[in-house]
Amino acid sequence: MxxxxxxxxxxxxxxxxxxxxxxxxxxxxxxxxxxxxxxxxxxxxxxxxxxxxxxxxxxxxxxxxxxxxxxxxxxxxxxxxxxxxxxxxxxxxxxxxxxxxxxxxxxxPRRLAVAEESGVPVAYLRTIEDSDRLKAAFGEGRRIAVVGAGWIGLEVAAAAREAGSDVTVFETAELPLLRVLGPTVAEVFAGLHREHGVDLRLGASVSPQDLAGADLVVAGVGxxxxxxxxxxxxxxxxxxxxxxxxxxxxxxxxxxxxxxxxxxxxxxxxxxxxxxxxxxxxxxxxxxxxAGADEVYDAMPYFFTDQYDLGMEYVGHGSADDEVVVHGDLESRTFRAFWVREGRVVAAMHANDWDATDDLRAAVRSGELPTEG
The missing domain is CATH 3.50.50.60 (FAD/NAD(P)-binding domain)
Structure with missing residues (x-):
């Protein structure tokens, strides 16, 4: 066969x-x-x-x-x-x-007309060559504009800042990652990037003129x-x-x-x-x-990110409309968060709590909210 x-x-x-x-x-x-x-x-x-x-x-x-x-x-x-x-x-x-x-x-990557009309070089991130281009563009005194504060946009912003670039992030939502995480946890990522010197422009439309002063525009709009x-x-x-x-x-x-x-x-x-x-x-x-089997795929979605000194892992599939229950300390960015819908845990994540992953998976699979402690 x-x-x-x-x-x-x-x-x-x-x-x-x-x-x-x-x-x-x-x-x-x-x-x-x-x-x-x-x-x-x-x-x-x-x-x-x-x-x-x-x-x-x-x-x-x-x-x-x-x-x-x-x-x-x-x-x-x-x-x-x-x-x-x-x-x-x-x-x-x-x-x-x-x-x-x-x-x-x-x-x-979705193309971003406003970036391509700005007259500034525009980069997308999908391939090895794309990553090489970004790495070469970052450095002290370089001005990087990122459009879109999703996972890719924020990871690129963090990498650019760590390379010494001046970074501005434009996002139409009121917080980064708002649709994925909801306001409670999204605020953590907003604070993280501001603390590291990113100019976050939230709830903002963007025009070609807004991007004109950059050395490179990174389009991260999904x-x-x-x-x-x-x-x-x-x-x-x-x-x-x-x-x-x-x-x-x-x-x-x-x-x-x-x-x-x-x-x-x-x-x-x-x-x-x-x-x-x-x-x-x-x-x-x-x-x-x-090859001839008839297996059902039922694994829980999982992803991770590393930005500056914050590492996180996320299990399940929540939304901004779910109730969020936090165990731990948002301010120190060491916590576990659970997205609860109609009394059932549908997603969970940790930040800087590397012993948590198995517990997160168990909570999402069972639907039961763990007790804190």
Whole structure:
């Protein structure tokens, strides 16, 4: 049986690895539009951008691993169309046939017209080359404008400040990360960045004139899932490729994972998650199912961030409308927070409390709020 994986990012590379590690000995073709073999993206806005981590540590495997394990890795190859009746993926280097297909096409940064109209060089952060460009632009006396105070925008702001740049962050919401964390915890991140000298302009619209004095504008206004290939194959698509609890699409021979998968989570309902941990773990489950299993994916979403001296981990899927219960001290930035909806814990995070992770996972899975202490 032949399995084709479209998307040679972290999810695609993990799926190919899992197939081989679990003993699948059929044909595996891994197609990637970038020239690099599969790599992790978190270091691009964290350790690698800060200059603390070597690039080699970001790769899933050295390139030679794929040939050694009989994985047909084709980089610099873009998939352009999908024929699910004929089981054919059209690419920039010819057609590829499959028996089972995994879509892991990822996402791309949303373009920001106001930045591109400013006359200032504009950077997005998605690839190794993007991270290299940012790293080269940071330094003493450099003026960096960041539009968007989400996770990527704040991590870039922190890295720029640590490199000595003057940083201004523009955000339309009243607080950074407000839609994700709600006001109680979002205020922690606002204070953190102000304390480190970031000029936070919150509740602010931004014009090209506001950006004109910068040396570089970093656009951090989110990403859009790459769905054109799925649409060309007639798959059911909404915010992402609609997949069931086993990650199968509306065409059962086609599975989807990672940034593009709108997954029917058995505990949390339908959701699409754009985080590293989901890419890894969905890819492992999908690999098992591609090889003939029928496993349900029910892992809790997880992500982390490191900004200055604050490290945090988050489990579950909360919203700004949920009640937030805090155990610990917000002022010292060492605490646990729980998002509670209709009496049930739906998400939890810690800041600088590295023994907390297992407890957070248990609280979200059980739905029960722990007692403080």
């Amino acid at each position: 032949s399995i084709v994986i479209v998307g040679a990012g972290l999810a695609g590379g993990t799926a190919a690895t899992e197939l081989r590690e679990q003993g699948y000995d059929g044909k595996v073709v891994l197609l990637g539009a970038e020239e690099h073999p599969p790599y992790e993206r978190p270091p691009l806005s964290k350790g690698y951008l800060l200059g603390n981590d070597a690039l080699d540590s970001a790769f899933v495997h050295p390139r030679e691993w794929y040939a050694e394990h009989d994985v047909d890795l084709r980089t610099g190859v873009e998939a352009t169309a999908l024929d699910t009746d004929g089981h054919v993926v059209s690419t920039t280097s010819g057609d590829v046939t499959y028996e089972r297909l995994l879509l892991a096409t990822g996402a791309e 990403v859009s899932p790459r769905l054109d290939l799925a649409r060309s194959g007639g798959l059911a698509v909404d915010d992402g490729v609609l997949v069931d609890a086993t990650l199968r699409s509306s065409v059962p021979s086609v599975l989807a994972v990672g940034d593009i998968a709108s997954h029917a989570h058995p505990l949390l309902g339908r959701l699409r998650v754009e985080h590293w941990d989901t890419a890894i773990n969905q890819a492992k489950t999908a690999a098992h199912n591609l």
